[in-house]
């Protein structure tokens with residue numbers, strides 16, 4: 001009996017430890033975040049106005065302790081602060097009441113709000129914006145391992161108990177097979193290896209052709225930091241077709257020469273260097289531009305066109321290396337995103353105005369497109385004051401839902417932005 005107890009106690013303590021490990025302290029600390037996301041995030045963002053006001057800075061503007069009364073019953077509160085707030089946000093209606101929230105829960109929510117920082121916009125090339133999914137798969141991996149261990153321990157306990165009980169009633173059993181020879185374990189091991197191999201094979205195959213962080217060497221070291229950053233040249237000056245066509249386009253040499261007929265030297269404050277740290281001479285790079293343009297910097301005019309091919313002798317287009325490139329089976333249109341969807345270049349391309357040479361910031365994977373379509377709202381037509389995109393006046397159902405408060409916004413997904421044929425030829 002005492003042996004029986006010992007085995008049981010040992011495994012029990014082990015199990016307890018493992019369970020505690022798997023419930024790491026993080027899940028307790030995340031309370032405020034979870035509450036915020038499930039109850040408040042429909043209407044509030046910590047740092048930006050949304051359906052309701054941005055919440056950060058709440059302590060500085062509200063009367064002390066006011067927040068508890070407000071969250072419990074916003075409709076009933078009629079002090080001057082509440083009335084002013086309601087007038088200002090009349091268009092959004094009155095906030096939902098949450099009488100069920102306790103003080104400490106509200107504190108946790110507001111703590112999360114105060115500590116919230118918007119996701120950092122990338123510095124330097126070696127950054128992935130899919131960290132979230134990485135974090136999750138790590139968590140799942142660890143959990144799987146923990147459960148596998150628990151299963152293993154339970155199996156051992158079970159077989160030990162069986163042995164004990166067999167001994168007790170005097171049943172003869174052959175010596176147990178050590179576990180590394182045990183067929184069940186071997187089988188499980190082989191299946192595990194297959195699953196793991198399969199996972200990496202599929203993951204690799206899907207990733208084929210993906211080029212996140214791709215940063216080729218260009219024929220001229222052309223710095224977006226110098227042009228779009230320090231000198232504040234608008235993206236659309238060079239990539240103007242992004243507004244009204246599928247492609248953003250790359251400017252021709254003529255566009256460069258609009259300015260560089262008179263800018264022959266680089267004397268700017270930005271240090272020019274390549275990814276590997278080698279310094280770049282800006283003036284020499286501008287001279288390369290003159291070669292391509294067929295410009296004579298000394299005479300300050302284009303070279304003659306003696307061979308009559310319509311361009312100055314020696315002029316040729318710059319062969320920029322294309323960085324972003326979706327597979328041929330995908331349809332992507334810039335104007336739809338810039339002009340209609342009102343997206344910023346930086347959301348998809350990162351902080352281009354801080355890049356020496358451009359690299360591919362996003363994965364350009366299907367999941368990337370779809371995630372954004374699930375989260376982004378379209379500029380939905382508002383029947384009451386005729387604002388928004390008139391095209392969306394046709395969605396009667398959504399208009400009714402908004403009127404009946406079943407819906408407060410329409411995402412790209414709702415208008416069909418996740419249907420296969422929208423993105424695939």
Ligand code: HEC
Pocket residue numbers: 036039040041042043044051052053054055058061062067070071074085086087089090092093094095096098101109
């Ligand atoms: C249905 C939308 C909605 C939800 C859900 C919602 N709010 Fe609000 N909230 C508003 C609106 C709108 C206002 C502005 C006042 C008004 O018009 O009612 C507001 C105002 C506030 C204010 C005052 C802000 C200030 O500037 O002083 C606080 C604090 C607040 N909400 C906290 C919360 C918390 C915490 C939650 C989640 C438990 C929450 N809200 C959920 C819509 C919402």
Ligand code: HEC
Pocket residue numbers: 218222224227228233234235236237238239250251320321322323324325345346349352353357358
């Ligand atoms: C003065 C002209 C000019 C301005 C202004 C400019 N660009 Fe560019 N851009 C270029 C040229 C030339 C290239 C091709 C060379 C390269 O890739 O660096 C390019 C390349 C790019 C690429 C990569 C294209 C590819 O091959 O996939 C992106 C993305 C881009 N620009 C975005 C922007 C954004 C966003 C802004 C504004 C913040 C901007 N550009 C401002 C001239 C300009």
Ligand code: HEC
Pocket residue numbers: 220221222223224226227231233251252253255256257258259260263265266267268269272282283285286289
């Ligand atoms: C709207 C004016 C303007 C246009 C258009 C323009 N540049 Fe520039 N460029 C500048 C200015 C300003 C500087 C910085 C000069 C300084 O600070 O001394 C500069 C600097 C440069 C430099 C040296 C720094 C570096 O980035 O390596 C190169 C090379 C260059 N430009 C190439 C180009 C090319 C290629 C194009 C066309 C795609 C182009 N520029 C279009 C204004 C322009």
Ligand code: HEC
Pocket residue numbers: 235236239242246247248249250324325326332334337338343344345346347348349364
């Ligand atoms: C919704 C995401 C998104 C936004 C916003 C966006 N782009 Fe792009 N951009 C892409 C994708 C995806 C590609 C690759 C397109 C392809 O291969 O067909 C691309 C390609 C490019 C290229 C390479 C040439 C081309 O047209 O294929 C340039 C230059 C460019 N973008 C500039 C810009 C500029 C400038 C802006 C802002 C005015 C902008 N982009 C906004 C996603 C975006």
Ligand code: HEC
Pocket residue numbers: 326330331332333336337340341342343347348364365368369370372373376377378379389412415416417422423
């Ligand atoms: C940063 C967010 C964002 C990303 C990333 C993004 N989109 Fe979009 N997309 C939008 C928005 C917003 C609209 C809605 C524009 C509108 O109001 O019609 C849209 C609309 C579209 C539409 C039209 C949908 C319809 O129902 O008419 C297509 C097609 C599309 N996107 C393709 C793509 C593809 C392909 C990618 C990935 C390569 C992509 N998008 C990545 C934000 C994004």
Ligand code: HEC
Pocket residue numbers: 206207209210326327330364365366369370373417418419420421422423424
């Ligand atoms: C919002 C745009 C969008 C929608 C909607 C969309 N896809 Fe994709 N899909 C893409 C992009 C972008 C790629 C290229 C991904 C890459 O290069 O890794 C892709 C790639 C694929 C691939 C090739 C495998 C791969 O990952 O490269 C298949 C198969 C595919 N999509 C099927 C579908 C099906 C089926 C649907 C409908 C359920 C669908 N797609 C809806 C954008 C979209």
